[in-house]
Amino acid sequence: MTVTAVGDTAVVSEARPPRRVRSGPSKRLWGQILLYALLVALAIIYIYPFLVAVATSFKSDAEAAVDPISLIPNVFSWAAYETLFGRSAFPLWFMNSTIVTISVTLGRVFFVSLAGYALARLHFRGRGVIFALVIAVMAVPGVVLLIPRFLVLNQIGIYDSYAGMILPLLVDAAGVFIMKNFFESIPVSIEEQARIDGAGTFRVFWSVVLPMARPALITIIILSFQGSWNELSHFIVSTQSPELTTLTKGVASLASGQLSQGSQYPIKLAASVIMTIPVALMFFIFQKKIMSTTEGALKG
Amino acid sequence: MTSNTRALASAGALVVAGALVLSGCGGSGFDDTGDSGDAGDGGLTSSDDALSILIGSSGEAETAAVEEAVAAWSAESGVDATVSVANDLPQQLSQGFAAGSPPDLFYLAPEAIAGYAGNGSLVAYGSELENIDDFYPSLVENFTVEDEFYCAPKDFSTLALIINTDLWEAAGFTEADIPTTWEELSAVSSALTTDGRVGLAFGPEYQRVGTFMAQAGGGMVVDGEAIANSSENVEALEYVQEHMVDGTFAYSSDIGAGWGGEAFGKQLAAMVIEGNWIGGAMSADFPDVPYIVAELPAGPAGQGTLQFTNCWGMAADSPNQQAALELVEYLTSTEQQLAFSEAFGPMPSIASAADAWTDANPDLGAFLTGADYAQFPPNQEGSVDVIADFNAQLESLKTGDPQQILDSVQANLEAVTG
Amino acid sequence: MTTRVIAPRRSGPSRIRTGEGVAGWVFTAPIIIILGVFLFIPVLMALWVSVSDWTGRGSPLSGNVSFVGLDNYAAVTTGGGLPERNFGISLRNIAWYTLLVVPLQTILSLFLAVLVSRAILRGRGVFRTAFYFPSVTSTVAIVVLWLFLFSTNGVINEVLSWFGINGPNWFSDPRGIVHIAAGAVGLGAGPEALVSSGFLGITWWEWLAGPSVALSAFILMAVFTTSGTFMLLFVAALQGVGVELGEAGMMDGATGWQRFWHITLPQLRPTLFTVLTLGLIGCWQMFEQIYTGTQGGPGKTTLTPAYLSYQSAFISQDWGQGSAIAFILFVIIIFFTIVQRWLLRERPVSKRRARRYQVRGQRS
DSSP states (O other): OHHHHHHTHHHHHHSOOOTTSSOOHHHHHHHHHHHHHHHHHHHHHHHHHHHHHHHHHTSOHHHHHHOOSOSSOSSOOOHHHHHHHHSSSHHHHHHHHHHHHHHHHHHHHHHHHHHHHHHHHOOOTTHHHHHHHHHHHHHSOGGGGHHHHHHHHHHHTOTTSHHHHHGGGGOOHHHHHHHHHHHHTSOHHHHHHHHHTTOOHHHIIIIIIHHHTHHHHHHHHHHHHHHHHSOOHHHHHHOOSGGGOOHHHHHHHHHSSTTOOSOOHHHHHHHHHHHHHHHHHHHHHTHHHHHHHHHHHHHO | OHHHHHHHHHHHHHHHHHHHHHHHHOOGGGOSSOTTSOOOTTOOOOOSOOEEEEEOOSSHHHHHHHHHHHHHHHHHHOOOEEEEEOSSHHHHHHHHHHHTOOOSEEEEOHHHHHHHHHTTOBOOOGGGOTTGGGBOHHHHHHTEETTEEOOEEEEEEEEEEEEEHHHHHHTTOOGGGSOOBHHHHHHHHHHHOBTTBEEEEEOSSHHHHHHHHHHTTOOSEETTEEOTTOHHHHHHHHHHHHHHHTTSEEEGGGGTOSSHHHHHHTTSEEEEEEETTHHHHHHHHOTTOOEEEEOOOBBTTBOOEEEEEEEEEEBTTOSOHHHHHHHHHHHTSHHHHHHHHHHHOOBOSBGGGHHHHHHHOGGGHHHHHHTTSEEOOOOSTTHHHHHHHHHHHHTTGGGSOHHHHHHHHHHHHHHHHO | OHHHHHSOSOOOGGGOOTTHHHHHHHHHHHHHHHHIIIIIHHHHHHHHHHTBOOOSSSOTTSTTOOBOTTHHHHHHHTOOSHHHHHHHHHHHHHHHHHHHHHHHHHHHHHHHHHHHHHSOHHHHHHHHHHHHHHHHSOHHHHHHHHHHHTSTTSHHHHHHHHTTOOOOOGGGOOOBHHHHHHHHHTOOSOOHHHHHOEETTEEHHHHTTOSBHHHHHHHHHHHHHHHHHHHHHHHHHHHHSOHHHHHHHHHTTOOHHHHIIIIIHHHTHHHHHHHHHHHHHHHHTOOHHHHHTTTTOSTTTTOOHHHHHHIIIIITOOHHHHHHHHHHHHHHHHHHHHHHHHHTSOOOOOHHHHHHTOOSSOOO
């Protein structure tokens, strides 16, 4: 069998080998059913917690404690949301998160594409060194930077301000990587053309190359949005006044710490649900993009 | 190669230059003295800046009471002041001090004072207080470091036995049955323990279990000496352990409550060991549970309980310490302390208010009498970590070895008292 | 100008065009400045703090802060007091956490990837979305959710009660699961040898305690949130696996499992390496979950080195020790990355193994 198969590789790849060794179609059908049953069961396990969170946010405190599993509240209650929006600083947190996320995303897109382009296309002394440094940066684990960043923010004087929250997040090594890879894939001829027409370097970048980079830019936008919206440790060390609390820090204080009075699950879950909505929306809209990007970014 | 090295060198130069600039300019975040006010030698700073007050609230009642008091003073004195509730008071204070922008006034616990006083974060304004002679001496002692009286005690509380009167009467007990010895406590807890409810619950920490240690004649630090692993303490922990094993005592965390008050309010326990703040919590969250406050029973060495106090710490970096001082004097006045007491329960820190307090709170007398024989938790620098470690080990008391636990605490305690 | 265009673009440093050199630096200036100021300089400053006696007031670069050598590092590793004990406890916790999370999440994500790859095209998208969604949410939201699910009378315990199991008090239970198992078999307290000596301030018996029940809840959380991300990696890798090899294996009579183990898995090696490394690095950095959820409790069994570093500095005002712990953590993470790389490097196939895979007969 081996010899004949080897000699006729074309035959092997076109036609499925006769299923003499395997059982008939019924076994295959059972296999498929089992597969799907397993997939559905696992999917339910993965989705259920979020459904329960939403459901619980509409229950009363007592019901949430007594009957945590049910997905439909006995008595539908908006109390959690009312407290959240009416009698707590939640709207302020939301606003702060929005401000920081938008600023960081815009900034990152701009700086990262500039740097990515320079590293991909421009020839200048020290290009290799800078690229090596960018890669080295990716190796530094975030937690090591907690104390150091606090010290530097203080030293510079931007501690406890929007600048302190936004500036350190403005550059992301992985983003530079992604943009660089993308720019390298753009044919050089286009740039050459623009240069012949007399455009300066920045002009070439801004008007010619950048518009073509839309897919990669969308990737950066998605990653930046997600990263800065979900960021917590940086905000812990960079701010202390209540006016600058972001959603992550605020909800963390709801979960434990003095602001969490007893087990008021509906409010805590309502807060976490609302906090998740923007990223969830972004996720569902850009699903395919996100999932293929993650593969690409992590592989690279 | 050469261009690369050159690039590396210039990048390195950039970084080094940056570092030098940073160290040189020092940054506004690290100012050592508040320069927006005049601070004469030994005097307090004064300016027009608003005051910021950071408190570690026990609940809405406390927050509302403090905010009201501060607002009233603000209107009267014309100085703006804002109150914020800390999510994690020690962390926010440490971060604030390190950043050079701490709150002007804040709750300060005795165990924290040694550390902050040591690195110059606090200003010792105690001697400037008008009503300095009115404070209880034991409280003043707690807040005196190296003969400097740092801050005004704002109130104090003790621990007592809180009993659910409905469940008490349902079990057939009367006032005569309130336990006054350990044996009686065992019997009563046993009778009150049913399915889904324990007789006695308390938080999983030295700040509660320590009452038993005091009742057995032990403690943590006496006259500067660590006595954590004394046989009296072992006896106390064994007593607690015995009852945790037979189910009549329990930690509030083990029965699904965040603290003793919640366990009591949700009737997961018939009795709890809690302090003055239970009053505010019960009326706010569990108004329907009737209770009485009784003195804790006596152990082999007599009665014992713990007392806690906080003071109004003032930051050395505050630009307007004079106004802060006036605010503190206002907040520690008889009238204001009685108002706080009514709102969330603690006892006034000034002796002149004691009678008025007893008259206003006849049911809470047990707390005040407890002050006669109460112990303070240790407050040496570094004792916070020792207590934290003790608490961590106490969480496994049910299956642990009291002698071993106390031996390790003794070792740690000797390191900070020695 | 025309000459330049025609010339081949195989340029080295000598072919730098005027203006481009400047532009290059200008373009990368923002990232150099930001990375330099907020990454390199902080690391240098923290290094200085870790070898100084700065107490937390005033600038650490001011005159009255002095150099104390490796005192802070010594206090944490050999000091004999609480700092050493806390560090030891945090290392034990994170070691057990990593030991359990990395294999679990790798196996689960591979399993999910295999399942998803076999589903029909249409269904695939739905399932991928379902499994990946937890990875999109923030740590804080998931921790809040977990605190709810694993509360004493929460969802998990209720489901367990359907099977007659009395669920533990998850986030309040400090008992190590290995100790629980040992207790069930009758080894209540540890053997004398293990209890009398120790390392970093805790006895060997305590080192072997396993993750506590509370930490186990976090382990499940980690697997829940990261399996989706790694599943995507494996799905992409599986798509790249050559179909022909699998067919050839089937020809040789290999069962599905053998095919998977000997053909598919080796081809997934690079992805496997990536997943393991990322998993390892991610585990050692555990901080936000602890900050939001248990702050090191119960009984210090969820204390991680990263959280201990934060706690020492920001709460106990031991900035030197906190920085020292952070750097030790840094070194450990880098070390593991290097070890990973070395272990899973491409090794030349030995002759003996090569012979096993030689196909009998002629190959075209």
